[in-house]
Amino acid sequence: MAGGFRKPSVLPGFGLTLGFTTFFLSALVLLPLAALVFKTSALTWTEFLEILLDERAMASYRLTFGAAFLAAIVNAVFGFIVAWSLVRYDFPGRRLVDAVIDLPFALPTAVSGIALATVFSPNGWLGQKLALANIQVAYTWVGVVVALILIGLPFVVRSVQPALVEVQRDLEDAAETLGASPWQVFRRIVLPAAMPALLTGFTLAFARGIGEYGSVVFISGNLPYQTEITPLLIVIKLEQYDYNGAAALGFIMLVMSFVMLFAINLVQAWGRRRQAAAGR
Amino acid sequence: MAGAAHRTEERRLTRRARVVRATLIGVSLAFLGLLLAAPLGAVLAQALAKGWAAYTESFSDPDTRAAIRLTLLTAAIVVPVNTVFGICASWAIAKFEFKGKSLLITLIDLPFAVSPVIAGLVFVLLFGSQGWFGPWLQERDIQVIFAVPGIVLATLFITFPYVARELIPLMQQQGSDEEEAAITLGASAWVTFLRVTLPKIRWGLLYGIILCNARAMGEFGAVSVVSGHIRGLTTTMPLQVEILYNEYNFVAAFAVASLLAVLAILTLVLKTLVEWRAGRGGA
Numbered sequence: 001m002a003g004g005f006r007k008p009s010v011l012p013g014f015g016l017t018l019g020f021t022t023f024f025l026s027a028l029v030l031l032p033l034a035a036l037v038f039k040t041s042a043l044t045w046t047e048f049l050e051i052l053l054d055e056r057a058m059a060s061y062r063l064t065f066g067a068a069f070l071a072a073i074v075n076a077v078f079g080f081i082v083a084w085s086l087v088r089y090d091f092p093g094r095r096l097v098d099a100v101i102d103l104p105f106a107l108p109t110a111v112s113g114i115a116l117a118t119v120f121s122p123n124g125w126l127g128q129k130l131a132l133a134n135i136q137v138a139y140t141w142v143g144v145v146v147a148l149i150l151i152g153l154p155f156v157v158r159s160v161q162p163a164l165v166e167v168q169r170d171l172e173d174a175a176e177t178l179g180a181s182p183w184q185v186f187r188r189i190v191l192p193a194a195m196p197a198l199l200t201g202f203t204l205a206f207a208r209g210i211g212e213y214g215s216v217v218f219i220s221g222n223l224p225y226q227t228e229i230t231p232l233l234i235v236i237k238l239e240q241y242d243y244n245g246a247a248a249l250g251f252i253m254l255v256m257s258f259v260m261l262f263a264i265n266l267v268q269a270w271g272r273r274r275q276a277a278a279g280r
Numbered sequence: 281m282a283g284a285a286h287r288t289e290e291r292r293l294t295r296r297a298r299v300v301r302a303t304l305i306g307v308s309l310a311f312l313g314l315l316l317a318a319p320l321g322a323v324l325a326q327a328l329a330k331g332w333a334a335y336t337e338s339f340s341d342p343d344t345r346a347a348i349r350l351t352l353l354t355a356a357i358v359v360p361v362n363t364v365f366g367i368c369a370s371w372a373i374a375k376f377e378f379k380g381k382s383l384l385i386t387l388i389d390l391p392f393a394v395s396p397v398i399a400g401l402v403f404v405l406l407f408g409s410q411g412w413f414g415p416w417l418q419e420r421d422i423q424v425i426f427a428v429p430g431i432v433l434a435t436l437f438i439t440f441p442y443v444a445r446e447l448i449p450l451m452q453q454q455g456s457d458e459e460e461a462a463i464t465l466g467a468s469a470w471v472t473f474l475r476v477t478l479p480k481i482r483w484g485l486l487y488g489i490i491l492c493n494a495r496a497m498g499e500f501g502a503v504s505v506v507s508g509h510i511r512g513l514t515t516t517m518p519l520q521v522e523i524l525y526n527e528y529n530f531v532a533a534f535a536v537a538s539l540l541a542v543l544a545i546l547t548l549v550l551k552t553l554v555e556w557r558a559g560r561g562g563a
Contacts, residue, residue, distance in 0.1 A: 005378055005379055006376055006377060006378035006379070007376070007377040007378070009375065009376055009377075009456070009460075010460050010463050010464060011375050011376070011456055011459055011460060011463060011472075012463065012469035012472075013371060013372075013375075013469050013473075014372060014375075014376050014378075016368075017368040017369070017371045017372040018372040018376075018378070020365070020368045021365065021368050021369040021372050021373075021384070021388075022384070024365050024368075025369075025384075025387055025388060025440075028433070028436055028437055028440060029387065029390055029391060029437060029440060030387070031406070032402035032403055032405075032406055032437065033390075033394075033402055035402055035405045035406045035411070035412055036398070036401065036402045036405055039405050078307070078308075078311045081304055081307050081308055081311070082308040082311065082312065084304060085304050085305045085307075085308040086308075089301055089304070089305055091305050097308070097309070097312060099548050099549075099551075099552045100312065100316055100548070101312075102548055102551065103316050103320070103544060103545075103548060104316070105491075105494075106491075106494050106498075106543075106544035106545075106547040106548050106551075107320075107498070107540070107541060107544040108497070108498025108499070108500060108517075108518050108521075108540045108543075108544070109396075109498070109500045109501065109518075110498075110500040110518040110519075110521050110522055110537070110540075111323060111498070111518070111521065111537045111540045111541055111544070112319055113500075114323075114521060114522075114525050114533060114534070114537060115319030115320065115322045115323045115537070116319050118319075118322045118326060118530075119318050119319055119322045124322070125318060125322065126314070126318065149315060150315050150316070150319070153315060153316075182296075182297070182300070207393065210395070211394065211395025211396065211397070211398070212395070213395065213396055213397050213500070213501035213504075214396070214500035214501050214504075214518070218522075218525070231395050231396075231397040231398075231501065232397075234397050234398075234401060235397060235504070235505060238401065238404060238505060241410075243404070243405065243408070243410055246401055246404075247401070247405060250397070250398050250401045250402075253395055253397075253398055254394065254398055257393040257394050257395070257398075258393070260393065261386075261393045
């Protein structure tokens with residue numbers, strides 16, 4: 001430790017707490033994830049690519065990524081409006097609405113899944129009305145998008161809220177005094193200031209949407225090639241004891257998670273740089 | 281005259297601002313109503329669709345009772361373990377400077393980034409019959425996958441970061457001056473933690489525990505992969521909801537779901553209270 005692995009401190013417990021942390025982390029998280037990587041690396045390239053590029057798998061990627069992306073876009077727009085209303089306006093029940101935003105975090109995904117499926121099924125409350133307009137949500141890809149909107153909403157709202165609080169109101173007032181229209185004030189001052197937070201929220205919602213399982217499987221109908229998401233395909237392969245297939249698809253999803261994690265870090269670093277530049 | 285023109289201009293603007301305001305609040309409430317209130321209402325409406333008697337009757341099913349017991353058992357193991365882990369990790373990370381710290385923080389957050397299905401899958405690959413430890417476990421007649429230990433492991437994985445991620449920023453922000461003073465004045469490590477650190481972090485800690493518990497009781501994807509869905513033995517409440525729903529036993533399915541929904545609402549209430557206390561009482 002002479003090389004200065006850590007700075008000296010009078011506080012006790014470093015060895016014990018760090019030791020326990022790394023041990024527990026390795027045993028519970030890193031070892032299992034390593035098992036997935038090793039299982040996949042035991043496959044030959046042809047086997048791996050065959051599983052990956054399989055027609056049914058390709059269809060599931062399209063649905064998973066497409067629906068997660070659409071849902072994140074919808075959340076970016078409506079989540080921003082919700083965050084704006086909560087930060088800028090005072091209305092009766094504002095605090096209740098603010099608390100309820102986290103419901104998708106707290107509500108078990110299976111519960112939101114069956115609830116959405118019921119509400120949007122062709123004879124459900126909303127499904128009935130949408131059926132009149134010839135729109136079917138449940139058991140189509142639209143249902144997948146709806147479920148992912150629900151799951152992703154808090155990520156956008158909770159990312160954007162603090163950024164909107166931080167926007168300098170005096171800049172807005174100045175712009176308005178100088179004759180800028182409200183829309184110009186929003187586009188030129190508010191939106192640029194909130195952009196990094198909005199992008200972070202978007203990416204978090206997108207990342208969560210890719211991996212989501214519980215709330216989707218009840219409303220999606222799970223038809224192969226049509227409404228089958230990639231996590232479900234992994235479950236199906238496991239149920240058929242096709243461990244290789246499940247591992248290969250799981251590996252790709254793991255890689256995607258790392259890519260998303262990296263993207264989130266990039267966005268946040270960009271936001272910090274912009275904030276630092278604006279502060280000067 | 282100029283003054284009057286200015287005044288009408290302002291009134292016009294404020295009227296427009298009022299319209300914008302009303303529209304945005306309206307859009308927000310409509311969006312949240314469709315997305316959050318309607319499904320929540322549906323859960324309660326469906327659970328009570330055949331009356332209160334049918335609702336309470338749902339809970340006399342032995343399989344449902346077993347599922348509730350298993351969920352409570354899982355949470356009773358997982359929450360304390362991850363709480364101890366969270367405190368250890370945040371002590372090491374917040375109180376000391378060492379190399380590789382940011383990597384460690386990233387790794388602790390990893391389970392948040394991974395799909396629940398992957399969380400289940402990795403334990404099947406480790407402990408399943410064809411897994412790394414499968415043959416070894418089979419020789420000794422120990423079952424992990426399709427049994428309670430697998431459910432506990434998968435839930436531990438999923439809820440791993442909750443307490444740590446609440447405590448690390450809080451403790452980093454609080455610094456270690458007071459702890460250093462206590463140690464220098466001769467307090468033992470344990471006394472320092474209990475008397476100095478714990479009172480400072482209690483609301484953050486409680487917050488993390490509440491969120492960890494909610495997720496532990498409600499986890500579906502990861503548990504579904506390792507459980508095997510053996511009725512009365514390896515089904516937790518969310519899995520019981522799925523089984524009942526797929527059997528078209530809607531009243532029972534939504535009855536169990538309503539318990540989980542109440543748990544979620546309780547979690548939000550507690551969370552709001554804790555935030556409120558932390559905000560005024562100083563962390």
